[in-house]
Every structure is written in structure tokens, then in C-alpha cells.
Amino acid sequence: MRTFNGRVVANGTVSAEALVSHGGLNTLASFQKALQFGDKSATCGDQNNPDLYGKKMAGKALCLPRTIGSTTGGLVLYCACAMHRQPACLLFSEPIDSLAAAGAILQDIWLDQEKMPVIDSLGEEFLAYVKDGMKITVKENGVVEVESDK
Amino acid sequence: MKLTEEQQAILDGKEGETLAKVMETLVRYGELFGADRMVPVTSEYNHLVTSFGLKALTPVYDLMDRLIETSAYSKQKFSLDPRPLDPKVPANFLQNIVFDHFMYTKQDEYEAQLKKLGTMDDDAYTCTCYMEEVGNVPKKGDILSWSESSAVVYANSVLGARCNRNSGIIDLMGSVVGFVPEFGLLKDEGRKATWIVEVKTTKKPEAQLLGSAIGMKVMEDVPYIVGLDKWLGQLDDAAKTYLKDFGAATASNGAVGLYHVEGITPEAAESGRELLADDVKTYVIDDAELERVYKSYPVIWKKKDAKPKLCFMGCPHMSFEQLTTWTLRVEEALKKNGNRKVVVPTVFTAAPGVIKRFEQTEYAERLKKTGIILSYICPLMYMNNPLSASMPVITSSNKLRTYTSARYYTDDEILAQITGGVQS
Numbered sequence: 048m049r050t051f052n053g054r055v056v057a058n059g060t061v062s063a064e065a066l067v068s069h070g071g072l073n074t075l076a077s078f079q080k081a082l083q084f085g086d087k088s089a090t091c092g093d094q095n096n097p098d099l100y101g102k103k104m105a106g107k108a109l110c111l112p113r114t115i116g117s118t119t120g121g122l123v124l125y126c127a128c129a130m131h132r133q134p135a136c137l138l139f140s141e142p143i144d145s146l147a148a149a150g151a152i153l154q155d156i157w158l159d160q161e162k163m164p165v166i167d168s169l170g171e172e173f174l175a176y177v178k179d180g181m182k183i184t185v186k187e188n189g190v191v192e193v194e195s196d197k
Numbered sequence: 198m199k200l201t202e203e204q205q206a207i208l209d210g211k212e213g214e215t216l217a218k219v220m221e222t223l224v225r226y227g228e229l230f231g232a233d234r235m236v237p238v239t240s241e242y243n244h245l246v247t248s249f250g251l252k253a254l255t256p257v258y259d260l261m262d263r264l265i266e267t268s269a270y271s272k273q274k275f276s277l278d279p280r281p282l283d284p285k286v287p288a289n290f291l292q293n294i295v296f297d298h299f300m301y302t303k304q305d306e307y308e309a310q311l312k313k314l315g316t317m318d319d320d321a322y323t324c325t326c327y328m329e330e331v332g333n334v335p336k337k338g339d340i341l342s343w344s345e346s347s348a349v350v351y352a353n354s355v356l357g358a359r360c361n362r363n364s365g366i367i368d369l370m371g372s373v374v375g376f377v378p379e380f381g382l383l384k385d386e387g388r389k390a391t392w393i394v395e396v397k398t399t400k401k402p403e404a405q406l407l408g409s410a411i412g413m414k415v416m417e418d419v420p421y422i423v424g425l426d427k428w429l430g431q432l433d434d435a436a437k438t439y440l441k442d443f444g445a446a447t448a449s450n451g452a453v454g455l456y457h458v459e460g461i462t463p464e465a466a467e468s469g470r471e472l473l474a475d476d477v478k479t480y481v482i483d484d485a486e487l488e489r490v491y492k493s494y495p496v497i498w499k500k501k502d503a504k505p506k507l508c509f510m511g512c513p514h515m516s517f518e519q520l521t522t523w524t525l526r527v528e529e530a531l532k533k534n535g536n537r538k539v540v541v542p543t544v545f546t547a548a549p550g551v552i553k554r555f556e557q558t559e560y561a562e563r564l565k566k567t568g569i570i571l572s573y574i575c576p577l578m579y580m581n582n583p584l585s586a587s588m589p590v591i592t593s594s595n596k597l598r599t600y601t602s603a604r605y606y607t608d609d610e611i612l613a614q615i616t617g618g619v620q621s
């Protein structure tokens with residue numbers, strides 16, 4: 048098991064299986080199907096993201112460098128959360144970008160339901176180490192534990 | 198973050214719970230990026246990215262209802278991104294059912310909601326709100342709370358206004374309280390360039406390709422571009438159109454919010470290389486580099502050699518200058534290729550105000566005769582569903598290529614394809 052330390056963007060603790068994107072997550076392209084066509088497992092629809100395309104994102108510990116794409120990004124994340132189709136948590140290796148930050152804060156402040164923990168600045172090593180299926184535990188204060196045993 | 202008395206009072210709930218939450222959202226947003234104060238929004242108008250009444254965005258409309266119920270209206274009127282539907286744009290039976298009954302069922306309801314919150318007018322639906330014909334043109338140094346990546350990068354770079362790459366909803370919240378957190382592109386140090394891009398091409402580079410190359414290289418950094426002034430001359434209508442398309446590509450293929458073009462854009466013309474940060478990286482772009490970038494785009498059509506069923510030009514919306522120039526180019530190419538009308542159904546998109554101005558000229562009738570459809574639609578929203586995504590659509594927009602299955606071609610290649618010239 049390895050432990051990584053990041054910065055808390057949105058509070059909360061959770062355990063979930065890792066799903067890793069080495070490229071930026073195009074939020075609109077990735078969640079479009081989940082939001083528009085009733086796909087509750089939030090299958091990633093971004094054909095330009097070979098790591099995630101076709102994989103179910105809901106309930107996973109989504110590990111990524113940053114989000115990219117349309118400035119609808121924040122509200123798309125907010126809607127995914129409101130519709131209970133969000134990842135279990137978002138774990139960024141880089142400092143968070145303004146679009147993901149908006150989504151993280153909006154869901155934390157404006158939704159009266161279970162929150163999605165968001166941690167950033169976990170470092171390049173985090174993204175190099177974590178693999179799909181590894182067990183992730185998000186603890187208090189930005190501590191993220193990664194277990195290699197599936 | 199240090200707040201003024203007025204801001205602290207809002208945060209403490211003196212003006213109600215809803216406004217307190219709006220302020221909390223903005224304060225937390227700013228704190229993540231090291232903002233130490235909130236500054237007043239000074240532009241006359243705002244610009245919002247969410248113009249589409251998508252059923253899927255119901256939670257956003259619920260949130261807006263909460264703002265309306267407590268009279269938390271925008272302090273500024275605003276323009277918005279283009280409407281997602283226009284009956285003039287070709288769609289098959291199935292697409293129309295999907296658009297009208299599944300996707301955009303909330304359009305009328307949402308537009309009514311936006312009107313209450315502060316829409317400029319019924320024609321304010323365009324991603325190119327900064328066109329004179331639309332009237333949302335910020336002044337140099339204005340502080341904005343805009344979203345829409347292509348509009349933000351234009352306002353920062355070509356107009357010298359100051360705006361971060363805000364998300365939808367955050368954009369509106371800035372003008373509801375009238376303040377935005379000061380960080381990033383709002384500050385002098387955030388506007389310094391960390392890349393110097395040397396353009397060394399043998400001809401004027403395609404705006405959409407140059408923007409794509411720079412966006413993919415520098416991502417969210419600020420580039421200072423040298424060698425482009427020789428191709429642009431001065432900041433006239435043609436150069437502004439070029440920079441509109443170039444900027445949209447930098448913002449969508451990367452995440453650029455501001456660029457400087459030596460001798461052309463206002464801050465570069467004023468301060469020159471003083472805008473360079475201490476430690477700059479260099480990126481040289483020649484003909485071979487542009488070719489490499491062009492060849493790197495994946496073609497995600499199911500049938501790679503399919504005959505195009507539709508062509509979109511105008512993401513972001515075309516300028517008046519572009520509409521007139523392209524009318525002439527299409528006429529000439531059709532004549533050369535022995536055709537009377539375009540051979541691929543083609544849609545040119547522009548702001549409602551630009552279309553109105555264009556329709557008062559002789560070119561409108563001439564464009565119509567070529568068979569090209571002129572629309573205010575958002576091509577991106579048209580394409581964003583599985584039915585349209587499976588259609589072979591071609592475009593000269595690198596933004597549309599990035600977000601959808603549309604295939605990118607250069608302007609000359611698009612012209613040849615739609616007028617029945619040599620296929621690429």
C-alpha cells in the first residue's frame with residue numbers, strides 16, 4: 048500500500064476502485080451520454096480518451112491529471128452529481144483547473160445529498176503508480192491510500 | 198481571502214441564504230487559485246455558456262430557479278452561447294424526434310428563465326458576442342465574469358479585457374453578486390507569457406491549425422507569438438476574424454485563455470517583450486510542424502472514406518467579413534468547377550445580429566443561390582448526440598473537430614469539397 052498527500056478541494060471520505068486517465072478528462076464529451084441518455088453507470092463517451100472510453104465512471108475513484116474542454120465542464124460535473132451518476136471521488140495529480148474546481152465546489156455547496164470528495168495536487172508519482180482496479184481510500188486531510196491488491 | 202465589509206455581509210447571510218451561498222461558491226473558487234480579494238465586475242455585459250435547454254441539465258435549471266425565487270438576479274444583462282436548434286438546418290426524421298422530444302425539451306422554459314435572470318435581448322444568442330453587431334464588446338482592462346472558452350480568449354487577447362476561464366454557473370454567479378475572485382488572468386503576473394512561439398512558415402498559416410498546434414503544446418499557459426504580424430498586418434476586421442478562429446482552436450485543443458501576438462494584440466503592441474516571464478520556453482512552428490499536427494488528428498468516422506453528408510462552417514460563429522469573403526470564394530469555385538450549387542449540404546453559422554446585417558447586403562441573395570444555408574445554430578450542440586455523431590460531417594473548425602466526430606479540413610480543402618472540386 049502507498050499513501051499520497053494532496054489538497055482537499057471538497058471534503059469527504061470514501062473507498063472505491065481506481066479508474067485511471069493519463070490524459071485530461073474532457074468532461075462534456077465523457078459525461079454526455081450519462082446525462083442525456085439515461086446511462087446510470089456513466090460510461091465514458093470521449094473517443095479521444097483511450098484510457099476511459101467505454102468504461103463505467105460512476106462509483107469509481109477517478110484518477111486524472113486535470114480536466115479539459117468546454118467551459119460547460121463545471122456544470123456537467125454538477126449535473127452528474129445531482130443525478131447520482133458521479134465518480135466516487137476525483138483525484139487529481141496536478142493542481143485543479145478552473146472548470147473542475149467549479150464542479151467540485153458547486154456540488155459541495157449546492158446539493159443536499161452525499162458529496163463527492165475531490166483532492167488535487169497528488170503529484171505525478173500518484174498517477175504513475177495507480178492502476179485500474181486498485182483499491183483507493185480517501186481519508187481526511189487529503190490523504191489517499193492506494194492498495195495494489197485488487 | 199480578505200473581503201470588504203459589503204462582501205463579508207453577503208457571505209454572512211445579511212442578504213439572504215441564497216446570496217450567501219453564491220458568495221461562498223466564489224470565495225472558495227478563488228481561494229483554490231490563491232486569490233486574496235474579490236474585485237468588482239466592470240464590463241457592461243456578461244456572457245454565459247449555457248444556452249441550451251437540455252433535459253439532462255435539469256439540476257442547473259433547478260439551481261437557477263433558486264436564484265430567481267430569491268430575486269438573486271444578474272446585475273448585468275448577458276449574452277449567451279448560440280441556440281441548439283434551427284429548423285433551417287437539415288436534420289432527418291429521427292434526429293428531429295431526438296432533438297425535440299428527448300434532448301432540448303426544456304428550451305422554451307429555459308429561455309424564459311434566462312429572460313428573468315437578464316438576457317440582453319432575443320438576438321443575444323451567439324458565441325461571438327464580442328462582434329459589433331451583437332454589442333457585447335468589453336473595453337481594455339474591463340473585469341469580466343464570462344465563460345465560453347472562445348469568447349474568453351478573444352476578450353483577453355484581442356480586446357485586452359481581463360477574464361478567467363470560468364465554468365458555466367460560476368459565470369452567472371459573478372454577476373449576481375457583482376464580484377469575482379482576483380487570480381490568474383485578472384492579474385498582471387498571470388498575463389505574462391511563459392512561451393515564445395516563433396512562426397516561421399513560408400505562407401500565412403491556417404488560423405485553425407496554428408491555434409491547434411499552439412494549444413496542444415502550451416495547454417493552459419500564455420504564449421507570446423512572434424512572426425505572425427507579418428501575415429496579419431494590422432488589427433483590422435480580417436485580422437480579428439483570423440484571431441477569433443485561431444484563439445478558439447488554442448482554447449479547445451488546449452486550454453489557452455490569453456495569447457499575445459507581437460505588434461498586433463493590444464498588450465503586445467503596448468508592452469512588447471516586457472510581457473515575457475523570466476523563464477520562457479520556445480516553440481518553433483514551420484510548415485512541417487503544421488503538417489505534423491494536421492496528420493495527427495484521428496478520423497473517428499465509422500467509414501473513413503464516407504461521402505460527407507453535411508458541412509459546418511462557423512464554430513465559433515462567422516464574422517460579417519467572413520460571410521462576404523466566403524460568398525465570393527464559393528461563387529468563384531462553383532463557376533470553376535462547373536456547378537451551380539454546393540454539392541455537400543453546407544451550413545454557415547453566424548450571430549443573429551451579423552446575419553441581419555448580412556441580409557441587408559446583396560451578398561445574402563448570392564450566398565442563398567449557392568445553396569448554402571445561413572443559420573444561428575450552435576454546430577456543437579447539433580453534433581452532440583449519437584445520431585449526428587454517426588453522420589460524416591466535415592468542418593473547418595478545429596473546435597468542432599475536438600468535441601465531436603466532425604472531420605477537419607483546411608479552408609481550401611473545404612471549399613474544394615463543397616463546390617465539387619478535387620476531393621481531399
